[in-house]
Amino acid sequence: MTQPDIDTPYLADRIKDALATDERTHMLDIKIDVSTSSVCLSGSVSSEERRNAAEQVVRELVSYSFRLVNTLRVESYQEPSDTEALD
Numbered sequence: 001m002t003q004p005d006i007d008t009p010y011l012a013d014r015i016k017d018a019l020a021t022d023e024r025t026h027m028l029d030i031k032i033d034v035s036t037s038s039v040c041l042s043g044s045v046s047s048e049e050r051r052n053a054a055e056q057v058v059r060e061l062v063s064y065s066f067r068l069v070n071t072l073r074v075e076s077y078q079e080p081s082d083t084e085a086l087d
Contacts, residue, residue: 024053038067044075
């Protein structure tokens with residue numbers, strides 16, 4: 001990916017698009033906060049691998065002059081143990 005101008009007011013949108021379209025992530029529900037010196041990711045993901053992939057996608061897009069704060073939570077989802085009876 002090409003490095004965008006770090007002063008662009010659309011950096012959060014570029015990050016959101018990258019997370020949504022990159023084959024490693026396909027994430028739509030990640031909150032992105034951008035300040036003059038940092039990018040913060042928040043929300044929840046299904047695995048540590050997806051959390052790391054999100055960080056990698058963002059790091060490829062933004063300059064290392066930005067501090068990247070990854071506060072994504074890993075939430076596990078369990079399949080129901082019993083079948084549900086429908087009346």
